[in-house]
Amino acid sequence: MIKKIAVLGAGVMGSEIAQAASAGGVDVVLLDSDPAALERGLAHVGKIGARRVERGRMSADEAAAILARVRPTADAADVGDCDLAIEAVPEVMDIKRTVFGVLDKALPAGAILASNTSGLSISELAATTGRPDRVVGLHFFNPASVMKLVEVIRGSSTSEATLAEAEEFAKALGKVPVRVRECPGFLVNRILVRAMVEAYREAASIGAGMAEADRAVVDAGPAPMGAFALGDLIGLDTMGHIQSDLQAAYGDRFDDAGQIAAQVAAGRQSLVLVPEIGLTPQLVERFRRRFRGTGIALLHSGLTDRQRLDADPLAAQKTAQVKSAFLGASASYATAVAYRDKLVEHLLAAFRLTPPSPEKAAIEQRLADDPDDKAAKKDALQHLVAHGGPGLDVMLRVCVNDAATATPGFAGSDIAKSMQVVATSTLFRFGELSHRLAEIYNG
Ligand SMILES: NC(=O)c1ccc[n+]([C@@H]2O[C@H](COP(=O)([O-])OP(=O)(O)OC[C@H]3O[C@@H](n4cnc5c(N)ncnc54)[C@H](O)[C@@H]3O)[C@@H](O)[C@H]2O)c1
Numbered sequence: 040m041i042k043k044i045a046v047l048g049a050g051v052m053g054s055e056i057a058q059a060a061s062a063g064g065v066d067v068v069l070l071d072s073d074p075a076a077l078e079r080g081l082a083h084v085g086k087i088g089a090r091r092v093e094r095g096r097m098s099a100d101e102a103a104a105i106l107a108r109v110r111p112t113a114d115a116a117d118v119g120d121c122d123l124a125i126e127a128v129p130e131v132m133d134i135k136r137t138v139f140g141v142l143d144k145a146l147p148a149g150a151i152l153a154s155n156t157s158g159l160s161i162s163e164l165a166a167t168t169g170r171p172d173r174v175v176g177l178h179f180f181n182p183a184s185v186m187k188l189v190e191v192i193r194g195s196s197t198s199e200a201t202l203a204e205a206e207e208f209a210k211a212l213g214k215v216p217v218r219v220r221e222c223p224g225f226l227v228n229r230i231l232v233r234a235m236v237e238a239y240r241e242a243a244s245i246g247a248g249m250a251e252a253d254r255a256v257v258d259a260g261p262a263p264m265g266a267f268a269l270g271d272l273i274g275l276d277t278m279g280h281i282q283s284d285l286q287a288a289y290g291d292r293f294d295d296a297g298q299i300a301a302q303v304a305a306g307r308q309s310l311v312l313v314p315e316i317g318l319t320p321q322l323v324e325r326f327r328r329r330f331r332g333t334g335i336a337l338l339h340s341g342l343t344d345r346q347r348l349d350a351d352p353l354a355a356q357k358t359a360q361v362k363s364a365f366l367g368a369s370a371s372y373a374t375a376v377a378y379r380d381k382l383v384e385h386l387l388a389a390f391r392l393t394p395p396s397p398e399k400a401a402i403e404q405r406l407a408d409d410p411d412d413k414a415a416k417k418d419a420l421q422h423l424v425a426h427g428g429p430g431l432d433v434m435l436r437v438c439v440n441d442a443a444t445a446t447p448g449f450a451g452s453d454i455a456k457s458m459q460v461v462a463t464s465t466l467f468r469f470g471e472l473s474h475r476l477a478e479i480y481n482g
Pocket residue numbers: 047048049050051052053070071072073076077126127128129130131134138155156157158178179180181272273274277281
């Protein structure tokens with residue numbers, strides 16, 4: 040039974056994992072070499088609690104207890120009585136190897152050493168320790184205080200007992216662990232980052248508006264957040280490490296045409312989120328969810344409500360810029376919806392070209408009974424992807440382009456470029472998903 044853990048690295052993920060563990064009743068030693076990072080990490084844990092109290096999801100006492108269970112330190116000797124350590128330092132093998140060496144010495148014999156790596160080799164990390172059977176991958180997703188999925192990765196020497204204890208720990212925090220075979224990117228990032236990279240690459244090649252593309256994704260409903268907002272949330276530098284590792288492992292399908300590295304080299308920390316005017320990712324998300332397609336005025340009032348902005352002499356100018364960007368996207372909204380509907384029409388036509396089968400007949404019957412049945416349309420699209428055969432890629436591209444030319448006022452508009460990025464990356468994500476799952480599970 041794991042009662043006390045160490046989390047190494049108090050950044051984006053470390054602070055979130057510390058919160059998730061402490062909320063699950065576990066004592067946490069939060070260790071970082073940078074005192075400022077420790078301070079920010081602890082403040083982040085406090086902020087999550089404060090927000091939950093504000094929304095009535097948690098009592099003030101509970102939030103205070105969660106914060107009190109997280110003990111910040113810069114001294115590795117403080118992990119000496121922990122049952123488990125989870126490292127969440129940067130996605131760079133050399134840094135992780137060094138940290139594993141330190142933890143291996145400082146932890147009690149028999150404690151589990153876990154890495155939150157997004158895709159580096161657990162076996163390679165384990166080999167730097169004297170306890171390879173106790174080393175495991177515990178890959179939480181961002182934000183770990185909310186996301187339920189945890190990938191549990193077995194290295195070549197990880198023992199069955201270690202895997203079982205790691206799973207047990209994740210479950211005790213209310214998470215859903217899945218065991219995943221060791222390979223670069225594991226399961227989720229091989230699918231997710233592939234789709235994200237496609238969006239970066241295509242946006243660059245056709246000059247599409249990233250914010251608009253993201254907005255269209257959210258409005259069209261395939262994902263709660265677009266590729267670029269997600270990249271910002273993950274952190275562009277971390278995104279860059281993950282992308283280059285996956286490109287090195289799998290080649291061109293993870294090629295982003297150098298987009299992420301170029302943005303990192305230019306010192307940009309965000310492409311579509313706007314932290315400089317005080318919009319946190321969470322706030323942006325809330326706006327996106329609440330104001331799908333319309334509430335620009337409310338977005339504006341939400342922005343100007345913020346006293347911090349009122350005190351900022353540049354606030355009015357920056358707010359106007361954001362507002363006009365959002366208004367631009369909103370004006371194209373009707374065109375985007377028309378395009379989406381046309382695209383679905385074309386995809387349904389492609390679905391009807393797939394070989395006959397009882398499953399296909401059942402979907403066709405549901406569509407005949409109710410041509411607006413959304414679930415049936417979704418099943419038809421999934422059926423198309425699963426049974427489209429070797430010509431699927433071409434068929435999907437034809438659908439994307441035919442829908443574009445068949446939508447009045449669409450061709451050549453900014454929204455056209457963005458929507459085509461979205462359509463292409465979303466459809467290919469579906470295709471990629473079934474393909475990759477088969478590949479991963481079949482070895
Ligand atoms: N950001 C995401 O969305 C996300 C999601 C899942 C997994 N991950 C993985 O989690 C890990 C951490 O990513 P992050 O985004 O939290 O990074 P981050 O840059 O936000 O945080 C890393 C922290 O590690 C600290 N650190 C660096 N070297 C250290 C050392 N030697 N000893 C102690 N602390 C040290 C830094 O001061 C920093 O606070 C990476 O492996 C990443 O791939 C990230």
